[in-house]
Amino acid sequence: MxxxxxxxxxxxxxxxxxxxxxxxxxxxxxxxxxxxxxxxxxxxxxxxxxxxxxxxxxxxxxxxxxxxxxxxxxxxxxLDRAAGRGLIAETYQEFLPLNERLQRACTDWQLRPTEDDPLAFNDHRDRQWDRLVIDELKALAKALHAVSLRITVVLDRFDGYDVRFADALKKVREGDHAWVDKTGADSCHTVWFELHEDLIATLGVLRSTQLS
Known part of the structure; x- marks a missing residue:
């Protein structure tokens, strides 16, 4: 690496x-x-x-x-020496809708809306609700693997994001649900947030501009 x-x-x-x-x-x-x-x-x-x-x-x-x-x-x-700016920028555009899905998944993990409270805390008693979130994280893990393969061809330092995400998701699937959004550790959310930061730093863009 x-x-x-x-x-x-x-x-x-x-x-x-x-x-x-x-x-x-x-x-x-x-x-x-x-x-x-x-x-x-x-x-x-x-x-x-x-x-x-x-x-x-x-x-x-x-x-x-x-x-x-x-x-x-x-x-x-x-990046200019690696002659890969075009590929990284293109991949980043493909990453953005995945990022929106990850944010929704994390929100759904934290909140379970009810008729009385659209911002009700998810107490994780609804296993079907949680299962749908985990299924979405599994789909995102597969998409992240494809993203990782593309950008690592340009720069070796991008290697490993997909593996770290998959490791966190494995812990979630084994029952340690804190690894969805645990802070101070390589949780699914932490790894994904770090990749987003890595991409915008590499391209020199702001999160708010989304490379417009």
Whole structure:
């Protein structure tokens, strides 16, 4: 994995994908050497690209505005060298309707509307309702595999999203329903959100513009 990207790029990019994360989680994202990753993070802090913050006894790195701009500059250069901008942009357009389906599935997992309350919390007692959501996630897993195959041809660092999503879905199907939208772990929602962030960062677009 990551054969087409440098540790320098992957370290900065992992900070963006994780949002807020410590050295270990950033290194683990792309299977980087943690000592090298920690040195790079300190360099990036000196450059003003990342900042360390702590809350309630835990801390992590996050991108500054300058770091976000640098990340997108590096990604654009990498993508142009790979001559794959057209394919990634085309695949992103195909990803967007899948993304809408994923959002609806997660909403349906969290909410179970009733006649009295259209925003009623899903207590998961309606097994048929949950089964339909899981079936949709299974269909999305298959679609994600096809997306992953296409974009990984361009850049190796896209590898693994489909596997991580499938692993989370397997846990859901085995009865651990938290893995649909669990935070702080590679749940279905977390993995999908990260891929979306990866695509828009790579193409240099905003979520709100949807590459219009």
């Amino acid at each position: 990551s054969g087409g990207s440098t540790p320098e790029l992957l370290t900065l990019h992992a900070v963006r994908l994780k949002g807020v994360a410590d050295d270990r989680r950033i290194a683990e994202r792309f299977a980087l050497d943690q000592a090298v990753t920690s040195e790079l993070l300190l360099d990036y802090q000196a450059y003003g690209w990342v900042t360390w913050s702590e809350f309630a006894g835990s801390g992590g790195w996050s991108l500054t505005e300058a770091g976000r701009a640098e990340n997108e500059r590096q990604l654009a250069t990498e």
